[in-house]
Amino acid sequence: MHFENDIVKRISIKDVALKAGVSIASVSYVLNNKIDSRISKDTIEKVKKAAEELNYRPNNVAKSLKTQRTHIIGLIVADIANPYFSQIARIIEDEANKIGYTLLIGSSDENAEKFESLINMFCDRQADGLIIAPVENTAIHLQKLEKQKMPFVLIDRFLDNIDASSIQINNYEISQKVTEHLIANGYKNIVLVAYKTALKHLLQRNLGFVDTLEREKLKHQNAVLNIDKDAIDDDINLGLDHLFQSKTQQPDAIFFTSNKLAVSGLKKLVQLSLNVPTDVAVVAFDEAEAYELFTTPITFVKQPLALIGRTAVQMLNTKISDRLTPIEHIVLEAELRIGQSSKLKST
Amino acid sequence: MHFENDIVKRISIKDVALKAGVSIASVSYVLNNKIDSRISKDTIEKVKKAAEELNYRPNNVAKSLKTQRTHIIGLIVADIANPYFSQIARIIEDEANKIGYTLLIGSSDENAEKFESLINMFCDRQADGLIIAPVENTAIHLQKLEKQKMPFVLIDRFLDNIDASSIQINNYEISQKVTEHLIANGYKNIVLVAYKTALKHLLQRNLGFVDTLEREKLKHQNAVLNIDKDAIDDDINLGLDHLFQSKTQQPDAIFFTSNKLAVSGLKKLVQLSLNVPTDVAVVAFDEAEAYELFTTPITFVKQPLALIGRTAVQMLNTKISDRLTPIEHIVLEAELRIGQSSKLKST
DNA sequence: TGAGTTTACTTAAACGTTTAAGTTAACTAT
DNA sequence: ATAGTTAACTTAAACGTTTAAGTAAACTCA
Numbered sequence: 001m002h003f004e005n006d007i008v009k010r011i012s013i014k015d016v017a018l019k020a021g022v023s024i025a026s027v028s029y030v031l032n033n034k035i036d037s038r039i040s041k042d043t044i045e046k047v048k049k050a051a052e053e054l055n056y057r058p059n060n061v062a063k064s065l066k067t068q069r070t071h072i073i074g075l076i077v078a079d080i081a082n083p084y085f086s087q088i089a090r091i092i093e094d095e096a097n098k099i100g101y102t103l104l105i106g107s108s109d110e111n112a113e114k115f116e117s118l119i120n121m122f123c124d125r126q127a128d129g130l131i132i133a134p135v136e137n138t139a140i141h142l143q144k145l146e147k148q149k150m151p152f153v154l155i156d157r158f159l160d161n162i163d164a165s166s167i168q169i170n171n172y173e174i175s176q177k178v179t180e181h182l183i184a185n186g187y188k189n190i191v192l193v194a195y196k197t198a199l200k201h202l203l204q205r206n207l208g209f210v211d212t213l214e215r216e217k218l219k220h221q222n223a224v225l226n227i228d229k230d231a232i233d234d235d236i237n238l239g240l241d242h243l244f245q246s247k248t249q250q251p252d253a254i255f256f257t258s259n260k261l262a263v264s265g266l267k268k269l270v271q272l273s274l275n276v277p278t279d280v281a282v283v284a285f286d287e288a289e290a291y292e293l294f295t296t297p298i299t300f301v302k303q304p305l306a307l308i309g310r311t312a313v314q315m316l317n318t319k320i321s322d323r324l325t326p327i328e329h330i331v332l333e334a335e336l337r338i339g340q341s342s343k344l345k346s347t
Numbered sequence: 348m349h350f351e352n353d354i355v356k357r358i359s360i361k362d363v364a365l366k367a368g369v370s371i372a373s374v375s376y377v378l379n380n381k382i383d384s385r386i387s388k389d390t391i392e393k394v395k396k397a398a399e400e401l402n403y404r405p406n407n408v409a410k411s412l413k414t415q416r417t418h419i420i421g422l423i424v425a426d427i428a429n430p431y432f433s434q435i436a437r438i439i440e441d442e443a444n445k446i447g448y449t450l451l452i453g454s455s456d457e458n459a460e461k462f463e464s465l466i467n468m469f470c471d472r473q474a475d476g477l478i479i480a481p482v483e484n485t486a487i488h489l490q491k492l493e494k495q496k497m498p499f500v501l502i503d504r505f506l507d508n509i510d511a512s513s514i515q516i517n518n519y520e521i522s523q524k525v526t527e528h529l530i531a532n533g534y535k536n537i538v539l540v541a542y543k544t545a546l547k548h549l550l551q552r553n554l555g556f557v558d559t560l561e562r563e564k565l566k567h568q569n570a571v572l573n574i575d576k577d578a579i580d581d582d583i584n585l586g587l588d589h590l591f592q593s594k595t596q597q598p599d600a601i602f603f604t605s606n607k608l609a610v611s612g613l614k615k616l617v618q619l620s621l622n623v624p625t626d627v628a629v630v631a632f633d634e635a636e637a638y639e640l641f642t643t644p645i646t647f648v649k650q651p652l653a654l655i656g657r658t659a660v661q662m663l664n665t666k667i668s669d670r671l672t673p674i675e676h677i678v679l680e681a682e683l684r685i686g687q688s689s690k691l692k693s694t
Numbered sequence: 695t696g697a698g699t700t701t702a703c704t705t706a707a708a709c710g711t712t713t714a715a716g717t718t719a720a721c722t723a724t
Numbered sequence: 725a726t727a728g729t730t731a732a733c734t735t736a737a738a739c740g741t742t743t744a745a746g747t748a749a750a751c752t753c754a
Contacts, residue, residue, distance in 0.1 A: 369734090370734045372733080372735075384732085386733080409739090
């Protein structure tokens, strides 16, 4: 039978069986290397030859339906276009592929509704497990996942009211370290540029900063500039304008708590013709190509992305194969990469 | 029945049917809004109530097996960690979601073998269609796709020996335009930093450059620095060192034909303490955060990413719904964004 | 020799859906 | 009263696999 302009009928195990003159069960055994069930060399040859000649390719949809395993891992990030997440995604992709999984990626845009529909989509598609950078107000959905016994691990962020395996960095401590570094280098009017958020990991960054200022007896009123994540450029524009107009106490250093904040802020500093670090020192968070190419190389907090990705996949994989694996919280250490943007203040 | 520590049994249409006291067919009709088959208000209510109470979620694997549609679109890029591709991926993700598709992404690393296994993976997973940035020496695999009548469209790149729908930018013309722009601004010793490659779209960029030099009677021997994509930093290091050591004819302008080349090259220029544009002018390709933050904002070729992504999804979708749709080649226009890095040469 | 074992298969049910075809009761029209 | 129609369902096959269970021939050994 030949359909002139129709979809080419895909070759199934049935066609292979017919051509090889054996049962479909035999074909399945041969093609899946089920050596425990004894099959003659002759049959193996016949099946392999037929499969080859027909250009047989397995149908994973059917396979998944039968085996109840899709070998799909879902990944929910805030935005795959953000280099932080695209780098992590790439690492996870490779790591997942290595152990036979395919990665399905979704962007939540920090939006709880999109987040929920991604969760649903992954569940409906029968993903074997999920790696999730959770969004504010999504604890309910994660609890639902737990109830369904869907294996998942959290990365980057975590939520209070949910007890799930997670991989984080030492946000509080690294933020302390950054602040201490700036103070040690002679900066006294340090401003933190952070997000308006309830996300724990970001609040820890803020807290590490404020606590350190307090401990070092530096003023910390108005030391935090809170930015709306949906209006980064606008808020930073206004915020920095305001800060540098104030003749009383201009900041001598800025600590940006994310790459997007830093990139936006650096643009603004260029616009304001402020020199880094002579007019104002800068420390950033996460990586960005831009940090290396800025007039002066930027000091930044480098997250162990490869380790985060690898650990996430490994943890998830053990969770998938053994659902009784206890919950685990892993804290990885971020690194302070010191560039020129925060060097010893020349007085 | 309750399994203490086992996987929670997922609720199927069967359970809903049982609870509602109707057949599974009725449940299917109700849940899929098949209004053509007449169903009483009463039954509709019962089914919806049962589904709700049981928290029923459809099993897309089973659905796909039966309907022969997965509503999955596969996307093959060189590397999802590359901002050019992650931005495109994000646009495609949104566009695909809008019309009910889920995006599956794979990175080929410009490697023909990985490329082939991605193609196979997508086929085995029964993707409805593919959006592909093809790799060198992969025409065979694309031909195989054609033979199988798997709908696909090519983006970014294209191959000679394959007649498939594609979306490109006007590589040759925009490259001419860049070169003319540099010449118009007084630069005479322009060097092109390009990839060692057989990829057509990149060769067109090279050709647009060389042709323009020739037409303008400028020397074009050694005007192209070819970089191995697997050793970008090393090759650029050596190449630029060599160029700027030559006392005879130092370049006064560099045109980088990709974002990765540009970022690597700009780093090197910083190392060499060369000022842009007074020592050497620069034009780059594609976008990078870095361009805006460099000492002087970089002139670059901006691709219409959103349009590329949207067009790709639309073309693919019409191909999926009607496999007889004729092949189409779309050429979109890139834009030259003029920054400070190529401004009028001060003599 | 014949009961038991091993080898090399095949049969058939199942996974969770969709949907064409079948069924039955109620209604309509003569 | 009866044939025909319609409404509201249900039955069962199918999608392409996997795999437990069944079968039949060949071999083993007392």
